[in-house]
Amino acid sequence: MASLSSRISGDGFHFTVSTTIHIPDTLDLTHRTLHVVHDLDPHIYADQYELAQRPGYSSVLWGTTDLEKPVSAVPQNGSVLLLTADTSHVLSGTPVNLTLEVPLHARYGRPVAGADEKDTFYHIHLRRPIGFVAGEIGSAAEMPAALRPYASFHGWPSPPLSLIPDTAPNDPMEVIIPVGVLQHLAWVDVGTAVVMIAMFFYLLHAALRTARRLSVKVKVSTKTE
Template sequence: MQSSSLLHAESFHPIFKTRILAPDSKNCSLHLHYFLPRSVFVDPYELSNRADDYSFQYIGPSNLELPVAALRQDAALLLSIVRPLSDDGILDVEVPLHMRYGPAALGSSFELTELPWPDAFFACPHKSASSDRLPLMLRDFAILFDKTDIMRLEPPSGAIPFEMIRTPVGDTAHVARVELGTAIVMLAAFFYLLRATLRTMRRMSIVTLPAKEE
């Protein structure tokens, strides 16, 4: 069985926490597969710091700074869990997430993003044709499990298998003032740098003559 929840769900940096409750499956590997909507991304460098917990493979946009409106595809993440289950058969897996800036909306200050729970499953050495079907995933991930038996870990009965992230967005009513303020600040910075550059050039143009030898 598996269940998921979000920590800091009303921020740009939520953490997706999944609890695995299962008997120890020897010779089997535990995996979590995530579908990430366009407004959500993971930082591969940040995930690399969790090598004691899991290794990962990621397919999706590589530019982490792009706004939602500039993207045309969702992303997918596959974790291969390294840390073993506890003696009680429990394991908590945390994935740090980041939210992209959403488009401004008139009179709206927050945007809701639906994030599905990951699919959790054991991949075991192939013994028979009677195993659970592999969760829906991209072909690049699916081929990794061609010769394995799959044992899926289902959510608790009656659970709603997704979470909602609530992140702030801009109000289009404020766009004109923001653009004007930005333009003023940029012009002020330009003239300050221009003045500093001219003063530096004048100082550098002053040539100090060497002292006369006696």
């Protein structure tokens, strides 16, 4: 029976979730497709352009796709990422391990009201990826409960679908990101205003200096003629 395991590598705002699927007999994949679904918290996003360059799978993303906004400015239902593994290179009738690596990014979190150092970090608990096979030969089976929330998405694989057991379904997957402190926001606003005003006067000075230099060149050119 096939099985999968997942792990996180990397720290901070950029990290990778790797899911390895062990298939004892690749004959089980005949006329079937192999998938992994990631249900992403709103704190986490996947870059579609980055995913398109990854070998080993194709991907479809539903839900929040804006890459620039902080978590406070995006819908709180997150997004769903579906991977379809490329099994064209797999030799029939042999065991194989397929690893699908997904680069993910964390959004800027909401500032917290705390002065302690430990309060300036936010713990994001990721849902574990779900693996499944689509197109199983035989009579139609009931949709697995874990996949029912996604069955209505446009482009979702057609049933019958069968789950791939996770070897460690209860192991936590967690990312820790730094966040701002509410007490610091006033100073950030003041600092931003000072920088903007300074830049305005610098640009004004540069524009006036350039205008005077161009004016002198025009006068010199007129006298020469």
